Amino acid sequence: MKKIFESREIKELRAKVELEPQDPAAHFNLGAAYERAGWVDEAIHEFEETLKGNPASAESHYNLAILYESVKNGEKAIYNILKAGTLFGNKNDAVNKAESRRLSREYYRKFNLQPQESNDL
Structure with missing residues (x-):
């Protein structure tokens, strides 16, 4: 569904994604812009696209967890926050790992x- 107004930032970022559809950073930046604009479905799509090119993006998993929580999809929120916590730990990012653990609880x-109910996600 086309939104009534797209900010200049979103237009520019969408153009970048169209030029470089395989660039995970382009998808991440567009997802972040959509998230700031409150366009949850679009943001989820772009962060999922980011993970296709960069499955180790802790930040994308973290953002997806927040977005899925906001649309009441608990299983996907938990899956993504657990994945984010693991990836932040792999990067020795103790602050974001701790925040991910807090959010998972x-x-x-x-x-x-x-926890055992979400193992098969």
Whole structure:
């Protein structure tokens, strides 16, 4: 669905994605712009596209977790926040790893899931 207004930033970033469709950074930047604009479905799509080219993007998994939580998709929110935590740990990013752990506990409670229920995600 076409939005009534696209910011200049979004137009420029969409043009970059069209020119470089295999560039994960272009998709990430467009996803972040969509997220700031409140376009959740579009943001989810772009962060998923980012992961196709860069599956080790902890930031994309983190953002997806936040977005999936906002649309009440607990399983995908938990999957992505757990993945983000692991990837942040692999990068020795203790601050974001700790935040990911905190959010994972919050999401398990919020969506009334147990860790073993999300293993097959």
